Amino acid sequence: MLKEDLDLFSKSGIKIPNYLIIKPNEEFKLFNAKKYVVKALGEKLLHKSDMGAVKVNVEREDVEVEMRKLRNRLGKNVEAFLIQEMAEKGTEIIIGAKKDAQFGDVVLFGLGGIHVELYKDVSLRLCPVTLDDAYEMIDETKASVILNGFRGSPQIDRRMVAQLIMKVCQIMQKNPDIKEIDLNPVILYSRGYSAVDIRVIR
Ligand code: ADP
Numbered sequence: 001m002l003k004e005d006l007d008l009f010s011k012s013g014i015k016i017p018n019y020l021i022i023k024p025n026e027e028f029k030l031f032n033a034k035k036y037v038v039k040a041l042g043e044k045l046l047h048k049s050d051m052g053a054v055k056v057n058v059e060r061e062d063v064e065v066e067m068r069k070l071r072n073r074l075g076k077n078v079e080a081f082l083i084q085e086m087a088e089k090g091t092e093i094i095i096g097a098k099k100d101a102q103f104g105d106v107v108l109f110g111l112g113g114i115h116v117e118l119y120k121d122v123s124l125r126l127c128p129v130t131l132d133d134a135y136e137m138i139d140e141t142k143a144s145v146i147l148n149g150f151r152g153s154p155q156i157d158r159r160m161v162a163q164l165i166m167k168v169c170q171i172m173q174k175n176p177d178i179k180e181i182d183l184n185p186v187i188l189y190s191r192g193y194s195a196v197d198i199r200v201i202r
């Protein structure tokens with residue numbers, strides 16, 4: 001399940017925030033963090049924020065309160081909770097991969113949020129991709145401008161992003177049972193990044 005997927009990604013060198021998965025009514029000991037994010041997980045909660053299943057910026061003493069609120073609102077749809085460390089604000093991108101019946105493994109890159117949903121500003125390549133392919137993918141979208149530090153967004157290491165695109169392709173190719181990967185979003189900083197939402201379909 002989800003824990004396996006998160007472990008697979010963190011073992012593959014992808015940086016994810018500290019986390020804890022808790023079943024409803026299970027006792028738990030929270031890890032230390034400045035702020036937390038509380039997410040309700042379940043088969044019926046695929047698009048979590050649309051369902052009101054994500055609460056960001058939660059103080060330690062409010063984590064259980066927020067879990068209870070989610071449970072009251074979403075009821076039996078909640079199969080587990082994912083408590084994550086709250087990542088700093090940054091530039092959100094998405095990286096996805098999919099097994100295409102005709103073409104094989106395909107990787108997708110784009111800026112997060114309205115760039116993807118409204119403008120469909122994404123680029124696609126067949127796996128495997130070289131570092132140069134991955135740079136091209138970035139440059140084909142508006143991301144190249146944003147990652148250069150447009151209007152106050154931090155300047156981002158393009159190499160770090162390109163390597164992440166390559167890595168997602170590699171994970172896809174090493175795991176033939178995976179049909180789809182969705183890192184949405186990965187939050188980028190001038191140094192480093194955090195993959196805060198990982199969805200895997202097997
Ligand atoms: P979904 O895509 O299923 O709606 P996400 O896990 O992507 O749910 O959470 C929704 C949004 O909340 C993300 O796009 C991101 O902006 C923010 N978010 C999620 N997890 C974190 C986190 N650990 N730290 C900071 N922001 C987060």
Ligand code: MG
Pocket residue numbers: 184185197
């Ligand atoms: Mg998401």
